[in-house]
Amino acid sequence: MTNPDLFDVPTLPGSNGASRFGPAVLALDGIVKTFTGVRALTDVTLKVLAGEVHALVGENGAGKSTLMAVASGALMPDAGTVHIGGVRLESSSPGEARRLGLGIVRQDPALLPDLTVAENMAVGVGYRRVGGLGRAAAWSQKELDKWEMGIDARTRVSDLSVEQRFIVEIAKALALEPKVLILDEPTEHLSLDEVQKLFRTVRGLAARSTAVVYISHRIPEVKQIADRITVLRDGLVRGTFDADEVDEQQIIELVIGRTLDTVFPPKGSAAGTVGTEDRLSVSGLDGTDFHNVSFTVKAGEIVGLAGVQGNGQAQLIRALAGLEPAAGGIAVAGRTVPPGSNAAAARAGVVYVPADRHGEGVFLPLSVAENISAKTLPGVSRGGLVRERRVLAVAADQIRRLSVKTPSPRTPISSLSGGNQQKVVLARTLLAEPAVLLAEEPTQGVDAGARVDIYGILRGAADAGAAVVILSSDGVELEGLCDRVLILSRGEVVSELTGGDVTEAAIARAALTSTTVRERTDADKAARGVKLRRWLRGDSSPAAVLAAMFLLLGVVVAATSPSYFGAFNLNNLLLMAAPLLFVGAAQQVVVLGSGFDLSVGPLMGFLVVLASFWIVDGGNLYLGLGLMAVGAVGTGVINGLLVTRFNINPVVVTLAMYMALQGTYLALRSTPGGIIFSGVAEQIQARIGIVPVVTIVAVLVLLALEVALRRTRWGVELRAVGSRIDAAGRLGIRVKRTQFLSYVLCSALVLPAAVIMMAQIGIGDGRPSLSYTLASVTVVVLAGASIFGGRGSFIGVLAAALLVQQVLNVSPFLGLSQAWSYWLPGLITLTAAVLYAQFRRSRGTSSVRKAS
Amino acid sequence: MTTTKDLIGRPAAPVQDRDRPEAAWRRMLSGSGTGIAVATVLLFALSPIIAPGSLGAAPLLSMLPFAAVLAIIAAGQTLVVQQRGLDLSVPGMIALAAVLATGLPQSHGWPLWAAVVAGVAGPGLVGLVNGLLVTVFRVMPLVVTLGMNAVLLGTVFFLADGTPSGAPDALNRFALSRTFGIPNTLLIAVGIVGIAALVTQRLIVGRRLTAVGVSERAAAALGVRVNAYKMVAYGFAGLCYGAGGVLLAGYVKTPALFLGESYLLPSVAAVVLGGTALTGGLASVAATGVAALFLTQLGQLFRSMGWQDAMQLIAQAAVLITVVLAREMLPALSRRRAARRAASGAPDGVDRGASGA
Structure with missing residues (x-):
């Protein structure tokens, strides 16, 4: 047996090998990083020189990724300094590190799956560099074509294969022309061909005196590409070496801290x-x-x-x-x-020990004991009744046997270290024999x-x-x-x-x-049909289907009842659809940012009741409208603050808001009252031909929102937050602010809906507003927005709102009872949700699986 | 096998020290039901001071049946919330139960027992459908239950043909009368909540329901039939709504068609006050039941102070948000303090799990 300390003799950086290279571009000094009382990095010092490929090797969990997260500004170190290009990184901000010239390619690419490749590149490298969102596609295509991976800049990232995603991430980092480039386990996803292509690129970069940090646990690869190698183990630097000064066996032994035969038990075959x-x-x-x-x-x-x-x-x-x-x-x-x-x-x-320990291996809020007997409950119960004492006894036994370090079997497993959590998983596995x-x-x-x-x-x-x-x-x-x-x-x-x-x-x-x-x-296969397929996968395909259904239903109803296409009915239909257009758009805004707002309905009622005190004979129209605006924006601000600042579940916040608004308008007017000034009501219901002006306005607002969603930073960032909130944060998007604004905009869009409803009912009454909450959700679901955020279009909302209003409108023409006015929206919501869920699932299967 | 501490030279035991009072606070505010129990006792102790006579026999007897109904309904909501859902179909479920229990005997001559069974089982079946849509068809629970609520209200409208029917006399008498001085509704509620608490806390089934609620993926990795358990949860929730709806219909004699509307938010509030997190997992049906009592007594107190129903809605919303806020803020504060302590003198542990390596 060899004393492992033999391997811990570091070679001083700056010895003969380093002289070939330029000054240190990335300098980490005395970095300490602690997670909930556990030290992940201890006094780590690392200098990466211009023009060198510096490999950082270590086992999974040796602290490599943590160290690079510190270097790239994603994590704040507890102690120590980071210098990039000689400038100190003052605060831990990924944007600042990027500005100083640091590019990073993460093992888990920071890509937004619901956005296109071009949009991802624009967010990742900055809008200015790509020449604005409008030119992002052409610019990105040029960058990606160098890799000959058949990536179309206009496809959604979720439709790319894992290795294509990785190339996008690399292209993104290179486009910034970084002074120092960090590659974190870059070859995990790549084939030999692609690895060679990557190595050529890396060599080219080094030749142009970029400093490259190459993180890997694949020793043969490291030997091939690196100039110098730093070994990290258990959060400590175990030495920096010239690549040709050590052989593979030595590196391995440094990485694991001892010779192989002391680590592994004898094999069964031997x-x-x-x-x-x-x-x-x-x-x-x-x-x-x-x-x-x-x-x-x-x-x-x-x-x-x-x-x-x-x-x-x-x-x-x-x-x-x-x-x-x-x-x-x-x-x-x-x-x-x-x-x-x-x-x-x-x-x-068959017992399975998963790789994703936090997500799949342990039940984080449960205790160590509960985790240990989770799989063998019948063994600790009698007559179906779980005996707590047996659970604890079994746990105590396993804790001793596998030497799990835990204060007590009752400790929540979340406070154990990764290794001890894994031992608990194994204890549970062994108990199942x-x-x-x-x-x-x-x-x-x-x-x-x-x-x-x-x-x-x-x-x-x-x-x-x-x-x-x-x-x-x-x-x-x-x-x-x-x-x-x-x-x-x-x-x-x-x-x-x-x-x-x-x-x-x-x-x-x-x-x-x-x-x-x-x-x-499919990206490079079958050039024909690509456009059609991309359109079908896009956000606007539901709109076309809905519009077709809208027309078809109209024609069918008109065939049985000719008065359906009469001017009066059409005008009525379009006028009634106007508030729905606004409320649907409001809900869509929140849902895009992966929020939810149940309070839109009662907010309309509250605003109408508010108006009924001022927009009446002898009242003050402008004061009334002003108060409505304040009420709407105020509601949005409260919702947004509670959700983003205080991290409360949006459903709880808006459900409470629902009740509070309902209570408020009932307290203000327990029975309908306050006749809305008829002149105002008529003006609001004015029309051009048979089309109400407010409907035209609503359509224009939705079109403007759609353009904004596709073409502006606001739209891209809103979809980015809804798509993958952690990646959006890593890319420097201000997630909380974006979500907060989505609630405010949502409530602001409810304002015109309330104004129109006020004119329609003509009296201060909040009750008719309640159904708009379900209606708004129905519209959003029909419009095909992923209810988890990130996807959806306002064109879809437009078509869905018209269809929903039409469905509600046709009941009398078809002689349907009042029950149908509940059944139809309910059934349509459920059917659409089920259909979209199946469609998404079958379509997303392959890419999701690959990503996992 | 020898351990390798000597080789590595460092122990691998990050034992977090905990500040006792803070831990106690946290326990009180999250789960375990201690918090709501203390609050309920306080509320009843303060009631006679705020509104003299509010703890007399008459006000109590008029309050308890409503608390009982809310407790049963909120028990169902707890089961759904445990599975990371939120059941917005509560109003429709209650209305369906009421219309079945009252309409079937009156319009179709069903015997009472059959109508009661239908009133309980009907929502149970609908609950299974909810569960099916959530699990097999992978639709978000919120959307499923919101849509299902509309479907149920339409069905209620259709079944009642627009006019409510009266509850059979026997049902009405049962709901109004008392056994040994205790309202029958309360006895039923204690029975249902007690059984639900036993099943969810102590039985294997309950432990698996908890496991699925905490982490579906981890439960699946253990070989648990995740979809089946989730559907069972939704089904049992439906049975609870059914039982609550039938009792309520019996108690109010001629239930309005949409009598369930006023139970949605209170049911959610009771779950939250009872300490069950909306992120699912650890749930306590018993604590939810206590919270139902708390909420109903609070309403009674407001009423005796002359507040109208509209103000009650606002008060309920305020209570809900305040409790959720407190629960969010306090652990965050103590976490921050703990982090500061850890930074100043951390134990020398070796965790890599948190490093995201």
Whole structure:
């Protein structure tokens, strides 16, 4: 056994190797960063010189990404300084770092899925550089064509493949002509071809004396591209070396902090603990991203899955757990398991340890004990009644056995470190006595100490008779742990390594060489039909469908009742549609920013009642209108403040506002009263031909909003916030302000709706307004906005509002009872929501899966 | 297997120190029901001071049936909120239950028991449909229940043909009378809320419902049938609305067609006051029941002070927002203080989980 401290002797930066390069462009000094009492970075100092490719290596969770988040201004360090191009980065602001000349390509690209590539580039590199939003598409296309990836700048990012997205992210960073470029695990998503293209680009940049930071845990790649290498482990710099001064083995040992044989338990194939029975057998399994996969795993055996990320490994292991749809044969201990059912897989003894620990592995608000027995509740209960004492006893036992560091079994799991959380997940897994154990990235985000424990636990599970399948992007881990490794490429098992062939180098070689040509998504296939398809995927396709339905319904009704197309009825229809147009647009604004406003209806009623005290005979019209405006904007400000400043659920805020406004107008007028001044009412209902003026105004406002949504920064930023709020924040968009303004604009748009309703009912009465809340939601849902924000168009609102009003209008013509005035909007809302949900799902499946 | 602390040289145990009073505050304000229980006791203690005579037998007996109905309905709302939903179909569900329980005997000669079963089961079935639309068809709960509410109101209109019917005498008598001096409505409410609390807190089913509510994905990874559990939650919520609606119809004798409208926000308010977060997961049906009592007594107090119903709406909204605000602000304040303490002298732990690596 080697003393690990031997590897901790740093080579001083600025020794012979560094002299070839220019001055330090990125200088990090004494960086300390702590997360909730846990130190992620300890006194890290790093100098990156002009013209060098500086690799930063370390295991998952060694602190690389945290360090780069600090360098790029995304995280505020607790101590230490960041200098970019010799200028100190005073505050932690991504925009400021960008201005000083720092470009970063993140592992998880900061892209807004519902926006087009061009819009993303405009937001990412600044509107001025692309020559304004109008020219963004042409400019972006030019930048992207260099990569020959067949990316169309006008497609939505969500329609791109993972590697195309990554190229967009790289192009975005390069367009800024940064002095220092950070590449965070750039090759995870790329094929060998693309990796070589990337390396050529990186070399070219270095030759023009850009400083490049290259973060990776793939040691062979690092050796190929880097001039100098800095090793990070457990938040400490373990040394900086010239690339040709160290070999791969030395780097690996520095990265893991000891020699390999002290980290990994002896393999089953070497110790002879592998059974003879095929515990798991997979035959001809097909899924969304893998095809015809067949393999077997024996009891006591650990089999690894490897390959370039996104080649179907993740889908395969999830399909084995029944969490992905699949077809084909899966058998556990000889018994067939129906694919695609997580419950059936669990019954057969398949246990899955997910990669996304926070999202899928643990129940964060629950205690350690509850997490441990979550899977084996029958074991701690009698007659269906869970016995708390058993839960705690079982937990205490597991905590001791796996040496989980927790103050008590009752502690919420959220306060444990990543490694200990993972041990809890494994404790739960072991309690279930798995026949098959599936583990995806079992040591991601885990410190080195816990990592060793976890390897022991996994091997122990195999020795206890489980068939273990491990998916990992860490070649060293696969080499140390697995008896066999299967390499996947394009969803097929292309090679199998056994015995002495299971080495990191062999795994990397097999993965990269087998993935020379990746299938491209539709972007460069089938040039014909691209326009049609893009239109169908766009925000405006629902509008056309709705308009067609509107016309069709009109024609059908007119055939049975000719008076339907009479001037009187058409005028009435259009006039009644006017408030709906405004309210629908108001709701759309909030929904685009992923908010929700239930208070639009009663707000109309409140404003009308307010007006009924002033816009009456002997009152003051302007004061009345002024008060209405103040009331509307005030409501929006309160809603917006409560949602954005105080982080209260928008539904709660606006539901309370709904009640408060309703209470207020009822308190002001418990019965209808205050006849609206007829001259004003008539003026508001004036018309040109058969078309009411207010309807024309409403249509113009909606068109203006649509143009603003597509062509202005406000529109792009609103959609950006609704699309992906964290990415929008990282890109420097002021998220809270955007959302706040969306509530204010929403309430402001309710004002004209209230004015029109006031003229229509002619008296101070708030009650008719309540139905507008549902109507506004119906309109927005029909208009095809993703109710989660980011998508939608005001043209769609226009068509949907007309259709809804028409549906309400035709009931008397068709002789329908009053019940239909409730049924129709309700059924239309539900039907439209279901249809759009199915449409979105089938359309989004492939890209969403790939991204996950 | 040896641990590797000696090799790494640093312990991996970030034990957060907690400030006791702050933790107590947090517990009171979020979950566990202590907060609302204390508030309810305080409210009843203060009632005679604010409005003399408000704790007499007559006001209590007139308040308790409404508290009972709200508690049953809010129990249903709790189940939906636990699954990260919000049920806006409560008014339609109550109206449907009332129209079935009153209209079927009057217009179609159904026996009372059958009408009551229909009144409870009808909303239960609709709840299952809600659950189906939310899970299998993946529509946002808010949109599903908002649309379903309109469909239900149309159905109520259709069934009643525009005019409400009177509740059968036996139902009316049952709802009005008392057993051992306790209103029957209250006994039913305690029974329903008690069973719901037992099921959700102590049974395996309840633990799985909690798991699904906390994290659907994590529950799915455990092999839990997520969709089935969610549908069960919506279905049981429907049964609760049905029971509440039937009782309410019996109590008021001739229920207005849309009598459920005034129960929507109070049901949400009761859930929130009871400490169940709208982000789902940890929920307490019992605390919701206590909150229902609190809200109804608060309304009674306002009424005895001469406030009209309109003011009550405003007061309810204000209470709701105040509690949510307090719950949001206090942990944030104590977090900030804890962060400051951590920055000044942090324990030397080794977490990478939070680093987003």
